[in-house]
Amino acid sequence: RVKTKWAATSPKLSATDLALQNHDVMYNMQLGELWPSVRVGLLTEQKYGALVNNFSCDDTVMYLQSLGCQDFIASSLHMEGSKAADSVIPPYSESLQFDQPIEGTYTDLTRASISPNVKCFVFPKGDISRFKPARPDSCGYLSYYLMDAASVLPVLALNVQKGQSVLDLCAAPGGKTLALLQTQAIRFLWANDWSGSRMSRLQRTLKSCLPSELCSEDNLCITSLDGRKWQEVGENGTFDKVLVDVPCTTDRHSLVEEDNNIFSRSRTKEKQSLPLCQTQLLLSALQAVRVGGEVMYSTCTLSQLQNQCVVEQAMSLAKEELGISAEVVDLQPFTALFQDTFYFAPDMNVGVMVLPHLTANFGPIYFCKLRRLS
Numbered sequence: 001r002v003k004t005k006w007a008a009t010s011p012k013l014s015a016t017d018l019a020l021q022n023h024d025v026m027y028n029m030q031l032g033e034l035w036p037s038v039r040v041g042l043l044t045e046q047k048y049g050a051l052v053n054n055f056s057c058d059d060t061v062m063y064l065q066s067l068g069c070q071d072f073i074a075s076s077l078h079m080e081g082s083k084a085a086d087s088v089i090p091p092y093s094e095s096l097q098f099d100q101p102i103e104g105t106y107t108d109l110t111r112a113s114i115s116p117n118v119k120c121f122v123f124p125k126g127d128i129s130r131f132k133p134a135r136p137d138s139c140g141y142l143s144y145y146l147m148d149a150a151s152v153l154p155v156l157a158l159n160v161q162k163g164q165s166v167l168d169l170c171a172a173p174g175g176k177t178l179a180l181l182q183t184q185a186i187r188f189l190w191a192n193d194w195s196g197s198r199m200s201r202l203q204r205t206l207k208s209c210l211p212s213e214l215c216s217e218d219n220l221c222i223t224s225l226d227g228r229k230w231q232e233v234g235e236n237g238t239f240d241k242v243l244v245d246v247p248c249t250t251d252r253h254s255l256v257e258e259d260n261n262i263f264s265r266s267r268t269k270e271k272q273s274l275p276l277c278q279t280q281l282l283l284s285a286l287q288a289v290r291v292g293g294e295v296m297y298s299t300c301t302l303s304q305l306q307n308q309c310v311v312e313q314a315m316s317l318a319k320e321e322l323g324i325s326a327e328v329v330d331l332q333p334f335t336a337l338f339q340d341t342f343y344f345a346p347d348m349n350v351g352v353m354v355l356p357h358l359t360a361n362f363g364p365i366y367f368c369k370l371r372r373l374s
């Protein structure tokens with residue numbers, strides 16, 4: 001009898017192969033009949049959005065329209081307005097919360113709460129054209145920034161109001177930080193990321209898009225700290241809004257990129273400790289936000305373990321160990337506005353998720369908003 005020599009004879013799987021194996025097992029269970037179509041989307045080239053840089057001197061909107069693109073934010077808001085019989089589109093209000101129990105339909109309130117300053121252009125559904133990389137305009141600023149259009153949603157749903165202070169706890173390389181700054185509503189932004197090299201990228205991005213006066217010490221603080229130890233900074237209970245866009249298994253990236261892949265065998269321990277790290281980061285965010293303020297937790301994975309389970313675990317630990325209670329904010333009225341652009345996962349109990357789809361190949365992006373109650 002010949003003894004099989006496993007270690008020597010079995011082919012060595014690459015990190016991307018291991019990622020696909022993991023996704024097939026986990027997401028087949030989690031998504032059931034939706035998985036085959038999400039899988040095809042994940043394995044196919046991702047679709048980008050062009051976040052307009054309001055500080056550019058060029059007429060970027062006209063240029064992007066000439067390509068046949070649409071601002072998915074503006075068009076979603078107008079479309080809903082004409083569809084809803086009871087709607088008179090109220091102007092953007094800098095003091096509205098879209099889940100406030102005041103008069104008007106939820107759709108009206110949601111639409112009114114969305115910043116008109118954030119513009120993100122996408123090619124129409126099914127159109128797989130690509131944007132050219134942005135070049136500096138006549139003033140030296142980039143006219144747009146390319147990112148997954150679904151990544152703009154957590155920023156929009158955070159609903160930053162005029163004069164608020166915002167902490168972006170895991171900010172690099174800076175796509176969402178830039179989107180936050182495009183609202184032109186923030187009084188003070190603290191952008192932090194543990195990785196110094198990624199933070200340098202964020203600084204380069206901000207420099208290439210924003211006037212220097214916007215990046216003064218009074219408006220912007222940039223640090224490279226371990227977000228899990230935020231309480232040591234001494235800025236607890238102070239921020240109006242906190243975005244915590246945590247490290248995760250980056251499901252799309254891990255299927256195509258060998259370099260630095262979280263599924264490589266050398267990173268097994270790190271991968272296994274992700275849910276703990278994510279929970280600690282969300283706990284930090286809940287400590288950093290003021291009572292009545294809001295935290296947006298987001299990832300780019302489909303994994304329930306890194307999404308809903310982390311949110312539930314952090315909420316329970318926050319209550320038991322820190323005496324902080326929080327509630328999940330209903331984002332259904334928000335996602336209803338964007339369902340013509342994105343494919344949202346059905347039947348989510350906690351948070352919302354954009355699923356990749358061949359006709360709208362954005363995401364995956366999971367986001368969940370928490371309001372601190374005590």
Ligand code: SAM
Nearest residue numbers: 170171172173174175176194195226227245247
């Ligand atoms: N928000 C970013 C954007 O939109 O460009 C992407 C953030 S990325 C998903 C997650 C980030 O978390 C990485 O840049 C990583 O360096 C950072 N990170 C990982 N562990 C961290 C920690 N303990 N504290 C702070 N940042 C951390």
